[in-house]
Amino acid sequence: MVNDPEEKQPPASSPTDPSAPKTPAAGGEPASAPPAAPAAPAPPAAAKPPAPPAAAGAGAKPPAAPAAPAVGAKPPAAPRPPAPPAAPKEGPVALENDLVKRYKEKFGPAILEAWTDRKQAILVVARELLAEIAIYSRDDEKFDWLSDLTAVDWPKREKRFDVVLNMYSMEKNKRLRLKVHASADERVPSVQGIWSTANWMEREVYDMFGVIFEGHPDLKRILLPDEWQGYPLRKDYDILTQDTAWVRENLGIESGQ
Amino acid sequence: MPDERIPFATHAEHTVLGADEIVLNMGPQHPSTHGVLRVKLRLDGEKVIGSECVIGYLHRGVEKIAEHRTYTQFAPYVDRMDYVAAVSNGLGYCEAVEKLLGAEAPPRARVIRTILTELQRIASHLFWLGTHALDIGALTPLFYCLREREEILKIFEKFCGARLTTHAFRIGGLQYEAYDELESDVERFCKPFDKRVDEYESLLTENRIWVGRTKGIGILTAKEAIDYGASGPVLRASGVKWDIRKAMPYAAYDQYKFEIPTGKNGDTYDRYIVRMEEMRQSRLICLQAIENIPAGPIMGKVGKVLKPPPGEVYHAIEAPKGELGYYIISDGTTQPYRVRIRPPSLINLEAFDKMIRGHLVADVVAIIGTLDIVLGEVDR
Numbered sequence: 326m327v328n329d330p331e332e333k334q335p336p337a338s339s340p341t342d343p344s345a346p347k348t349p350a351a352g353g354e355p356a357s358a359p360p361a362a363p364a365a366p367a368p369p370a371a372a373k374p375p376a377p378p379a380a381a382g383a384g385a386k387p388p389a390a391p392a393a394p395a396v397g398a399k400p401p402a403a404p405r406p407p408a409p410p411a412a413p414k415e416g417p418v419a420l421e422n423d424l425v426k427r428y429k430e431k432f433g434p435a436i437l438e439a440w441t442d443r444k445q446a447i448l449v450v451a452r453e454l455l456a457e458i459a460i461y462s463r464d465d466e467k468f469d470w471l472s473d474l475t476a477v478d479w480p481k482r483e484k485r486f487d488v489v490l491n492m493y494s495m496e497k498n499k500r501l502r503l504k505v506h507a508s509a510d511e512r513v514p515s516v517q518g519i520w521s522t523a524n525w526m527e528r529e530v531y532d533m534f535g536v537i538f539e540g541h542p543d544l545k546r547i548l549l550p551d552e553w554q555g556y557p558l559r560k561d562y563d564i565l566t567q568d569t570a571w572v573r574e575n576l577g578i579e580s581g582q
Numbered sequence: 583m584p585d586e587r588i589p590f591a592t593h594a595e596h597t598v599l600g601a602d603e604i605v606l607n608m609g610p611q612h613p614s615t616h617g618v619l620r621v622k623l624r625l626d627g628e629k630v631i632g633s634e635c636v637i638g639y640l641h642r643g644v645e646k647i648a649e650h651r652t653y654t655q656f657a658p659y660v661d662r663m664d665y666v667a668a669v670s671n672g673l674g675y676c677e678a679v680e681k682l683l684g685a686e687a688p689p690r691a692r693v694i695r696t697i698l699t700e701l702q703r704i705a706s707h708l709f710w711l712g713t714h715a716l717d718i719g720a721l722t723p724l725f726y727c728l729r730e731r732e733e734i735l736k737i738f739e740k741f742c743g744a745r746l747t748t749h750a751f752r753i754g755g756l757q758y759e760a761y762d763e764l765e766s767d768v769e770r771f772c773k774p775f776d777k778r779v780d781e782y783e784s785l786l787t788e789n790r791i792w793v794g795r796t797k798g799i800g801i802l803t804a805k806e807a808i809d810y811g812a813s814g815p816v817l818r819a820s821g822v823k824w825d826i827r828k829a830m831p832y833a834a835y836d837q838y839k840f841e842i843p844t845g846k847n848g849d850t851y852d853r854y855i856v857r858m859e860e861m862r863q864s865r866l867i868c869l870q871a872i873e874n875i876p877a878g879p880i881m882g883k884v885g886k887v888l889k890p891p892p893g894e895v896y897h898a899i900e901a902p903k904g905e906l907g908y909y910i911i912s913d914g915t916t917q918p919y920r921v922r923i924r925p926p927s928l929i930n931l932e933a934f935d936k937m938i939r940g941h942l943v944a945d946v947v948a949i950i951g952t953l954d955i956v957l958g959e960v961d962r
Contacts, residue, residue: 445896470811472898
């Protein structure tokens with residue numbers, strides 16, 4: 326089986342994903358959201374399977390790139406691109422429905438990827454526009470209830486953190502997951518002003534992952550003591566060193582193990 | 583009155599207190615904080631004008647532990663989060679992993695799961711009622727409530743051998759076949775239980791002290807409840823008719839008829855009424871379910887070694903305290919890559935500051951009680 330967190334990540338979300346027209350947005354300046362008519366349709370097809378590591382993607386800005394993934398695309402992706410994943414096996418399926426279309430019309434290249442996994446819709450969006458997209462989701466798409474905000478660490482990726490928002494719409498009885506990618510020194514816009522409930526959730530993500538939320542009024546540790554070193558839910562967190570240091574300092578012995 | 587969301591620290595630590603103001607520390611060792619919750623209160627005389635919850639005293643790093651256990655090994659850990667509703671926690675986890683695997687529990691298992699989970703809801707609400715009333719000064723209900731809760735725990739014990747941290751279910755179904763008298767035991771408990779609920783209500787519902795201590799205390803409007811992500815009875819008491827058992831049915835809930843009780847004012851009294859009604863509805867679900875428990879296998883098709891295909895899933899259930907969500911990412915190995923638990927207690931507690939402002943110190947215990955938090959789940 327695949328042992329590398331890199332590869333098992335749903336292929337679509339590979340950080341270096343060459344869906345070129347959009348990828349630059351992650352680091353670039355997608356501030357203005359042009360309708361991006363041609364760009365929109367291209368990526369969903371590409372989004373699904375570009376499993377090839379495609380390391381080149383990082384620098385790929387020319388919009389010519391969409392051709393590349395199409396070549397490498399797995400054949401099964403093409404036959405069943407639409408949303409209802411009648412897929413035989415569980416797993417990510419590219420998503421293209423009205424909802425995604427509306428998001429893309431509104432935010433264009435800031436919507437980086439869209440797919441469903443176990444029939445649950447997932448959108449990867451540009452970090453810089455997270456707050457705007459969250460407001461749009463809450464007010465226009467009626468995803469007014471933020472059920473969860475958390476993060477995932479993929480240490481081998483260039484942008485190692487996924488910040489994940491699970492939204493729910495009582496009106497439509499639907500869930501939608503927003504993801505943004507962030508590297509260790511990038512700040513993620515806080516959504517605390519959009520949903521009050523995000524206040525503690527963002528504090529917890531900061532506590533456990535060290536992700537900084539821009540604009541959070543009171544970002545400090547919540548579950549761990551203030552003087553705690555390190556961020557435990559990072560994959561490279563070394564509990565043994567921490568334990569030994571604590572034992573040395575507080576008990577005056579070499580090791581508690 | 584300061585009602586804007588100024589964090590406590592800016593009030594108490596970086597500004598000068600007013601002449602009449604003091605800071606009062608409550609907990610972590612305090613009988614009415616239901617565990618190890620610490621609340622810092624900023625007071626003007628008896629009036630609370632700001633608060634900050636300090637949590638984490640019971641943090642055990644459950645989410646980190648999950649990354650170092652197999653899917654099966656991690657199941658018993660979830661019982662230790664909300665330890666007065668262990669069955670519900672287990673149901674959420676098992677169903678989330680089943681979704682991840684693309685497996686499904688057989689009908690018989692689903693019905694038995696529903697029965698036990700509803701009994702657990704009753705037990706959890708009973709425990710809440712007893713301690714909540716005790717906090718406010720009504721001693722008697724505690725004895726009645728624990729008497730009935732004991733009956734439920736006996737059923738659990740007969741079913742799986744444990745009373746508190748039950749680990750009742752397995753991924754893919756049930757480990758144990760139901761014991762022979764399960765139906766009759768559940769029926770014996772449920773048949774007279776509505777009378778029992780009436781009995782508790784006769785002690786409290788029209789009791790002047792109870793009404794005085796709960797009506798108009800800790801109001802949360804529907805809009806605020808949604809903004810604060812509140813769920814479960816806290817949300818429903820504010821008038822939002824939303825219950826995951828109806829909205830996105832899981833286990834066998836789509837087969838049974840029941841109502842979603844809601845309140846109007848979103849105050850402590852309404853939350854009390856909503857939970858009382860929920861116990862009655864849970865009783866109805868149990869009675870419907872034992873009528874017809876389908877025969878058949880109790881385990882679905884899952885391998886001995888669980889290796890979910892890579893991907894992720896978010897699955898939420900209506901736990902007694904609200905939406906209990908599991909967000910699990912699989913990397914295709916036998917251990918989860920990441921498990922995030924969305925604890926209803928923690929998120930509901932977040933609204934505490936909103937609810938307490940302007941009330942008296944004595945109302946702090948009423949509001950902590952009405953939120954029905956369990957610190958094992960808040961801190962995980």
